[in-house]
Amino acid sequence: MTADQSKIEAKSVSKALTGLSRGFGGALIFALPLFMTMEMWWIGAYLDRTRLVLLLVLNIPLLTLLSRHAGFEETNLWRDDLRDAGIAYGIGLITCAGTLAVLALINPAMTADEIIGRIAVQSVPASIGAMLASTQLGVHTAEVDESNRPNFYLTALFLMCTGALFLGLNVAPTEEMVLISYKMTQWHAVALIVLSIAVMHGFTFAMEFRGTAKTPESGRLAAFFSFTIVGYAIAVLVSFYVLWTFGRMDDTSFPQNLIAVCVLAFPASVGAAAARLIL
Numbered sequence: 314m315t316a317d318q319s320k321i322e323a324k325s326v327s328k329a330l331t332g333l334s335r336g337f338g339g340a341l342i343f344a345l346p347l348f349m350t351m352e353m354w355w356i357g358a359y360l361d362r363t364r365l366v367l368l369l370v371l372n373i374p375l376l377t378l379l380s381r382h383a384g385f386e387e388t389n390l391w392r393d394d395l396r397d398a399g400i401a402y403g404i405g406l407i408t409c410a411g412t413l414a415v416l417a418l419i420n421p422a423m424t425a426d427e428i429i430g431r432i433a434v435q436s437v438p439a440s441i442g443a444m445l446a447s448t449q450l451g452v453h454t455a456e457v458d459e460s461n462r463p464n465f466y467l468t469a470l471f472l473m474c475t476g477a478l479f480l481g482l483n484v485a486p487t488e489e490m491v492l493i494s495y496k497m498t499q500w501h502a503v504a505l506i507v508l509s510i511a512v513m514h515g516f517t518f519a520m521e522f523r524g525t526a527k528t529p530e531s532g533r534l535a536a537f538f539s540f541t542i543v544g545y546a547i548a549v550l551v552s553f554y555v556l557w558t559f560g561r562m563d564d565t566s567f568p569q570n571l572i573a574v575c576v577l578a579f580p581a582s583v584g585a586a587a588a589r590l591i592l
Contacts, residue, residue: 343442357431405440476588
């Protein structure tokens with residue numbers, strides 16, 4: 314092996330180790346609030362295993378698509394995106410297991426089912442954080458005008474979905490979400506919907522933050538419906554799915570479930586709008 318080849322190999326190894334370090338850092342940053350949330354420990358123990366498995370399975374295509382837009386490195390082949398998704402998932406699982414063990418939240422006295430449940434349910438936000446580590450902890454590159462890309466709109470909607478899911482997962486397990494929904498009336502829910510849409514539109518267009526969507530040539534009204542309203546609809550669907558996954562809608566009346574969805578859709582819509590800033 315020549316000296317040049319050795320340098321190239323050493324540089325490649327160093328780059329890989331740096332990427333893994335950032336991955337673990339991103340996983341810890343994104344999942345740390347959930348590690349400290351008591352309700353999340355309980356959910357890992359009693360969450361319906363079919364719903365948990367579905368959440369874990371759906372996380373794989375989400376990570377794969379996320380790898381294409383904001384992964385460890387630029388990729389052109391789907392098999393590379395799938396590989397990076399597997400790496401991110403592995404980092405998320407290791408981070409969750411290690412952190413929960415150090416915090417004494419899992420121990421040998423627990424059943425295997427409870428331990429696996431606690432690790433698995435928190436591995437989803439951790440793996441998302443690991444995948445986004447390069448954009449959060451890496452070197453920022455020059456901004457690129459993505460509005461001219463063929464799949465710009467679909468990409469924007471996907472990132473909105475990811476942002477809504479991430480923020481929704483952080484607050485949905487808490488008892489406060491249930492308490493707020495029971496305190497609210499239907500008129501409060503309507504007011505919250507209006508507030509959510511207004512805040513989301515402000516994040517997306519009115520405030521000139523880095524990464525916010527540019528107003529399409531068709532005008533602000535078209536932008537309001539194509540981005541803000543569609544984005545809020547995505548936040549509502551994500552909120553419904555997260556609440557159903559965590560069993561928050563079981564044995565509860567339909568009107569009460571709708572209010573709960575509106576409550577969770579508020580932070581989820583903020584996450585969807587801010588996705589262009591953080592993803």
